[in-house]
Amino acid sequence: MELVGVLRMNGGLRETSYANNSLVQRKVISMTKPIREEAITELYNSSITSINGGKLCVAELGCSSGPNALFVATEIVKTVEKICRKHGHSLPEFQIQLNDLPGNDFNSIFQSSLPSFEAELLPVLHEVGCPNQYCFVSGVPGSFYSRLFAAKTLHFVHSSYSLMWLSKVPEGLEMNNENIYMSSKSPAQVIKAYYEQFRIDFSTFLRCRSEEVVSGGRMVLTILGRKSEDASSKECCYIWELLALSLQQMVSEGVVEKEKLESFNIPQYTPSAEEVKKEVEKEGSFTISRLESSEIPWASCGPEPNNNDAGDYLTQCMRSVAEPLLVNHFGQHVIDPLFQIYAKILSQRISDEDAKFFNVTVSLTMRSE
Template identity: 50%
Template sequence: MEVANVLHMTEGIGDCSYAKNSLFQQKVILMTKSITDEAISALYRSLSTGETICIAELGCSSGPNTFLPVSQLIQTIREECTSNGQQLPEFHVFLNDLPGNDFNTIFRLLPTFHEDLKKQNMRSGDGLLFDPPNCFVAGVAGSFYTRLFPSKKLHFVHSSYSLHWLSQVPDGIENNKGTIYAASTSPSSVLKAYSKQYERDFATFLKYRSEELVEGGRMVLTMPGRENEHHLSNVCRFMLEPLAIALKDLVTEGLIEEEKVNSFNFPLYCPSPAEIKYIVEKEGSFTIDLLKTLEHQMDFSCEGYNEAQSVRVVGQPLLVRHFGDDDKLMDVVFNKCSDIYANIMANEKNIFTNVIVSLIKRND
């Protein structure tokens, strides 16, 4: 499966779109705001006055979450400028995702984004603090496992809930039968294959970003993860276990072939902090400023519909590629997922672990 040519979130702004089913991801962005604020503040203080700041949002998808981190970063720098009596710099923002991403929706939201930036500069009763920031936005289509930007162009890179996607389904996992991801029931060889694929991909990501960032440039990356080497990710389980159960039910009902399910696996892996640390240190282009886990709880709805929708907007393009473009089949799959969330997983304690790493590019 060529992930870069297939993977994308469901487009548009309708009820079944990623834009309307990404509150989980939004909660993570807000939860990690203080870490991102500290990193962008430290970066700004290290730059020359008036220097244009280039920011890349990698895995931006489409909808309100696309602009949320960018708005937060600009707001933090605005506060730095206010406290120091400086004028806001200009901003060049690159919004990146795979070619199948719904960039049209992003561009249609640009006027609202610029209007929100103007409102950030309003102080009650005082009018404008200073002119609204000059912020120039561009879309960049391509995999972040390749080069995306000119050398030493970027100052700051942000990515949230994107780097758990692998560049490909790992090789050598044909024996991962009965599930569709690196699950607790998977053979050790499958778990190792997923880990090795993640190591290769994340090292590649670091290598290319190091070529694109200025010296002292920074990155803040947030991924669904796991506490340590002895636990598998509850985020992966939450997303994919109901789907795996639903597909097995369809095999029993004769609606899809067992071999078709056995040959399907998600290109998704949730790392531990130890894995992140090992890869960063081995690759050698960055120093770790901060590495930690944050936990949050997910409350299930009674019907399980919202949870199934949140998985559908992420996973359906991959399912369609493998099982065929059959809307009725997809409806059956995710109706089953709704029931599983409501009747099985709703009774469990769902605490999700996120891994956050703040990185500084080493001097060349």
């Protein structure tokens, strides 16, 4: 499977779009706000001569589409505005670069999200006498496992819920049978193959960013991960195990071919904090300022905490994320019945169990040359 062409969230604004089903991701971004504010404040204070009245270049990697694409950029502009107001400094120009794979729905960002972004910030910036052209937003299609930006141009890099996606499906998964991801039933070589692909990809990501981020620049990365050191633990694999269970039911009903199921694997790896730390230290370009874990219960993934609709909402969230991969492999005809089965399973498990998503957030500083 060539992931560059099929790994994307559901575009548009329809019921099953990522734009309408990314509340989980928004909640995680909000949870990590203090870490970003700390990083931006330290960046500004350490680079005051170059940023004051100059330019602040920000990259959002894996931006997807919908309201989350510019959520952090809005927050950053407001944070810097407060700092500048406090010290009586001129506000820098902001260059916001939104990155995702070429199949991402960039059009909806510029048609729907950008006007809201500008409308929210203009009143704030007019208070400090800032001209209308204070912020320049652009789309940058391409894989963040390669170079994306000119050398030494980025001051701040942010990514949330993107770096668990791998550059490709790991090799050597033939013995994973009816699993679509790692599980407690996966052979040891499958777990190893997933980890090795993550290690290669994350190291490549760090190396590419080290060429693009200025000395003293910051990165804040949040990755869907796990607390346990067991890569096949339930806390990181369960959501995919239940989707596999749904597909297995469709195999038993003759809707999906067994061979199709056995040849499908999710290109994702959910690392522990220790694994993230190990690769950062090994690559060597960045120092770790903060490394934290957080969690969000499945039951609180809906608009209202612990409501009866959490299973349905989480199903829609997963559909908005996984549908393009599933359609590419199984065909469009399986999608509706698959997620009907999945919704029933998820609702029951949320009712019976205290399942959670676990996150790893790392704040990094580019070493001085």
